Amino acid sequence: xxxxxxxxxxxxxxxxxxxxxxxxxxxxxxxxxxxxxxxxxxxxxxxxxxxxxxxxxxxxxxxxxxxxxxxxxxxxxxxxxxxxxxxxxxxxxxxxxxxxxxxxxxxxxxxxxxxxxxxxxxxxxxxxxxxxxxxxxxxxxxxxxxxxxxxxxxxxxx
Numbered sequence: 001x002x003x004x005x006x007x008x009x010x011x012x013x014x015x016x017x018x019x020x021x022x023x024x025x026x027x028x029x030x031x032x033x034x035x036x037x038x039x040x041x042x043x044x045x046x047x048x049x050x051x052x053x054x055x056x057x058x059x060x061x062x063x064x065x066x067x068x069x070x071x072x073x074x075x076x077x078x079x080x081x082x083x084x085x086x087x088x089x090x091x092x093x094x095x096x097x098x099x100x101x102x103x104x105x106x107x108x109x110x111x112x113x114x115x116x117x118x119x120x121x122x123x124x125x126x127x128x129x130x131x132x133x134x135x136x137x138x139x140x141x142x143x144x145x146x147x148x149x150x151x152x153x154x155x156x157x158x
């Protein structure tokens with residue numbers, strides 16, 4: 001699971017549950033790996049199925065999130081030779097993956113672009129929901145204070 005953990009100034013804990021396709025593995029039935037499509041890498045359902053199978057998807061994800069991954073490494077570790085070695089290895093892996101998947105570039109770019117569009121839409125939706133919740137909370141506080149001031153006015157008239 002791709003995720004990012006930033007440094008913390010306070011103690012924290014993490015609880016993780018891993019779900020997998022245990023039943024098919026336990027039954028001894030493993031899906032056959034899909035071969036790359038014979039075409040030029042143009043977008044197609046066959047290409048997307050190939051790119052999204054688990055053995056290939058992990059590399060596609062590294063390409064898709066290469067910049068964020070590098071930033072996460074740099075921000076989560078102290079500046080030192082060991083961190084620079086990890087960053088260098090990351091860059092080498094991204095380069096090798098890009099070369100290995102190069103012939104699928106047109107379809108891969110379309111897939112990555114679609115994923116970014118979905119991620120941007122989800123982020124915008126979350127921001128809108130947060131803003132709506134804040135507005136709703138603000139209007140509840142305002143109506144509450146208005147009703148309190150109205151009550152105090154009516155009680156002062158009595």
